[in-house]
Amino acid sequence: MAVRVGVVGVGVMGADHARKIATVVSGAELVAVSDFDATVADCVAAELGARVHADGVALIEDDDVDAVIIATRDDTHAGLVRAALRVGKPVMCEKPLAPTAAESAALVQEQAGAELITVGFMRRFDPSYVALRERVVRGELGAPLVAHCISRTVSAYPGGDSASSITNSAIHELDIVPWLLDSPIIEVSYQHGRSSANAGTRQDPQIYLLRTASDVLVTVELFLNARYGYDTRCEIVMETGAVALTLPAHVVTDAERHRGVDYPADWILRYSDAYRIELQEWVDSLNQRRSSTLAGAADGLRAAQVADALVASMHSNGAWTAVAD
Amino acid sequence: MAVRVGVVGVGVMGADHARKIATVVSGAELVAVSDFDATVADCVAAELGARVHADGVALIEDDDVDAVIIATRDDTHAGLVRAALRVGKPVMCEKPLAPTAAESAALVQEQAGAELITVGFMRRFDPSYVALRERVVRGELGAPLVAHCISRTVSAYPGGDSASSITNSAIHELDIVPWLLDSPIIEVSYQHGRSSANAGTRQDPQIYLLRTASDVLVTVELFLNARYGYDTRCEIVMETGAVALTLPAHVVTDAERHRGVDYPADWILRYSDAYRIELQEWVDSLNQRRSSTLAGAADGLRAAQVADALVASMHSNGAWTAVAD
Amino acid sequence: MAVRVGVVGVGVMGADHARKIATVVSGAELVAVSDFDATVADCVAAELGARVHADGVALIEDDDVDAVIIATRDDTHAGLVRAALRVGKPVMCEKPLAPTAAESAALVQEQAGAELITVGFMRRFDPSYVALRERVVRGELGAPLVAHCISRTVSAYPGGDSASSITNSAIHELDIVPWLLDSPIIEVSYQHGRSSANAGTRQDPQIYLLRTASDVLVTVELFLNARYGYDTRCEIVMETGAVALTLPAHVVTDAERHRGVDYPADWILRYSDAYRIELQEWVDSLNQRRSSTLAGAADGLRAAQVADALVASMHSNGAWTAVAD
């Protein structure tokens, strides 16, 4: 009766998903994995007791697979999602749906079955973001007026550029901001100053201004080479008060003339609970034959469109740029 | 292949266990519940899709039940544990095993099967306590020298007395301290001063001094009517530094000239993750036919013996009192 | 041998200065006060044992007055500063030197004695800002890349408009940012979204982008009607780490399911130490016949020029606007 899940792509992210499905998600079973690197696939399969498919499409078409998680390289997502839709199987695809908003739009609009697609914007399930949104929704402090988001990581993946900082990394901010404020982003401006000596040819840090349909102005700092730790912050300022994420930490240490807490090294540690809860909700929705609260295809498309507008602003010297519908 | 779990006693605590087994623990299935209040049992069963047994022993003996959780009134624990051991089924019993250390000792020593017993000292699975212990074990700051524990709740259950504060509430401290310090408590002293106006005939707050075999001196404050919130604190002071639990909070609020975070109202909210992880480990151990890292019968007995020594100290004007073996 | 100080304007701010000169600044003596409201002047004089002058210029020309503090209405500052320069007396003028940058420039450039002028940018003496700057200067975390400033107050003074938010309130940010980053602001952009229901015709909150000569990009939020408290924040992000002001608080309170600290109600409470230290440095510099580390006339002028550029950007739909030299 458990949902039988297959995972395509078991690198760091996909292996984490596979492990959670196999060991901490109720009502699901890991039955198959695949990876372009056969050794990696074998290793994960052996650890978790799953079958290996040499090819992602073959896994998707396997009759023993009820539902599919896609965690492969970005440029393969759209093709694999299409394969899942063809056989009518629910698919949880890591962001982005496709490398460009146009391709995402094509995917969403071209064919039946978009309701089978969910997108891995796990922050929506992070207990901190959930608590933050709950405070906004509750309305005790009045309507939101401005918000400030900061997203810092230890170091950027090699090989990216200023645009990929937006489309690959900032994309999480671009999804979560409208979710928190319950209003879509309609206009954006890209700004930058001095870059880190570690930034290579990339502009890093970057600053964005986002405007929602409700006219909330949002500042975002994205800094991929921040070095000191993986650090996500968000504050929402309302009429009579403000609410912000805390830095999650279990213990505080006193040592060497210093009192402090540790940062997680990466997003998998920071969002471990969020991933678990997201997968549980996805599996529950499948078992209960209802729609889930995960981000859907339209959400994935919208975030990509906002990212595109930011890239366009970047190429227009920071001009305010409308988000295409 | 999932472990089929039955829950005896589905009041607040037991219903929470039942719900977790049914919805967020991997590899388990909730098959049966029972409660002395049939309406309560029916309600939980209907919500979670389990069968109802009118009687706890009948549930335990049900062939469809592989493993049993006991969350009934304290004075029924020992009898139900015995029933489970008789049919050779693993049992997770909420603390205490029995109302007195002597009865717990009888239970542990009298018959085969004590290895089937685990005791619900969930703090051992709380990520904060785990991180705290990990810092002690790692040894970077040297050996522990003193520790300070504080356990405050909003209000005491009606009907208790000074002794039941120790045996029912402080018992969690008495289990976690030796677990954290990796050394048993060998000597205790009970102290008190002025009691809260809300304390009734109970001495509340109470202060304990505990001494481990490794000669770490521990102060404990237990304050059941602290009113302001459910607040558990622990600090371990080592040779060159100290580590302490943080107050877990997802968001910080600015409002009305104040910046702050909220306290949970009770232990079920504070230890929600701990309960889930504890149950997952229990189920995993059953599925993998290995011993678990849950507290065992000997741990439950030891905590009861330390509690007894504290009660004895209370009756001896606070004298240092050795813990009976 | 003590410096004999006269204070022109003893409203809330000036009375605080007078009180500090009289009671907690070493090497100074309060000898005279004046105020356009004679009752106020009499009251402060009686409390602190000073003489009253009906007229500010008469106070300035009093032979028993060695040095003058000006804390009157903004539009009277320039005339009083001129009066002090005419008689060659050192003057500590609350910001701004003059209502417009042009008038400030005229004052600074027209006549001898500008070195006698200091401007009351007290944040330069706040221990938190001093510690923040010290960390930047020390350079351990590398060069500054971006900075984020937030300045919130409980409610705006009545009668102002969007421009006066900049010239009167944000002016402190416009002085402290280049002081912290050791580089002048050369370009600014004014942004706003939805305003608070309490904002009247004013745009509030406002967001600014500032760029220093060293190409550090700075975001500033100014929110005068933030209601919840007086809250000044600043974070400087460097190559390998970040440093930020703490919220100063002496005690933390647990009550009503909440743990938190109190905000000061206003700037006089928040910056009480800063004012004292600033005045002490001013008096010391006079006694020691050396230049002080207070902001000088050129600093006051520069901040006014940055404010003017922000107002110009506001009138140009947020366009990046160069700061005039």
Place this chain on the structure above:
Amino acid sequence: MAVRVGVVGVGVMGADHARKIATVVSGAELVAVSDFDATVADCVAAELGARVHADGVALIEDDDVDAVIIATRDDTHAGLVRAALRVGKPVMCEKPLAPTAAESAALVQEQAGAELITVGFMRRFDPSYVALRERVVRGELGAPLVAHCISRTVSAYPGGDSASSITNSAIHELDIVPWLLDSPIIEVSYQHGRSSANAGTRQDPQIYLLRTASDVLVTVELFLNARYGYDTRCEIVMETGAVALTLPAHVVTDAERHRGVDYPADWILRYSDAYRIELQEWVDSLNQRRSSTLAGAADGLRAAQVADALVASMHSNGAWTAVAD
């Protein structure tokens, strides 16, 4: 008109007092210093523009000295205080008044002029302790029930023993606790466990239980070789809430996977403001010919008596010991 102050003993503590009198206390003037080490005295005198006396008593008898600060070795305090009383000059004596409570009692009781004595319990002027006391006095959270104090320093002075930890270091706790709770300490118990490897022959850390006349039970940890920093904590638990000192810090730093604040290295840094405010109050009281809010001779004596009781408890295996009147 300023109070002319002489400082006897200008080691680290005395030089700090001399510097504050000379540079940041209003209404006072530093006129003379002396020290058993003539080079030290000359150096401080040169820096601050004071005269040097070879002998403390000569300084005290100098007609140009109105009031005296004593910051010499503990065993010289009583003699110097006597010298000041003989010539009727106010004296601010660093704790302790005398090496033993008996000698302090003799000093206080034997002769006229005890009202001229104040004792340097500077914590009474620390803004944090003042805020803490204010919350207790305000009574919003009900009566105090228990309190927890922690006093940790980087390393113990060489040459002390377990008793001198109490009489020299813990003495500050023994003064501040009754001041905070507005009730004298009437009974004490000394406890210890494992000592730090750095403790030498001293028991360190030490734990005390104190009981006030109002039956508030107080736990105190004193740990002189805590290594990690100079750390003073205090929490007072009342009927419906608790109030505690914060760790004062101006900035928070993010670096190397860590977020934290720095500890001061010693008491002079931690209590810098307290010393300044204490000296200002002392000088103000002299200028205004009124009694001050500094600790008086009776307070110094009482703290010494509580310390004696703790030493007696230490020699009685931790037995509860009444404080002698």
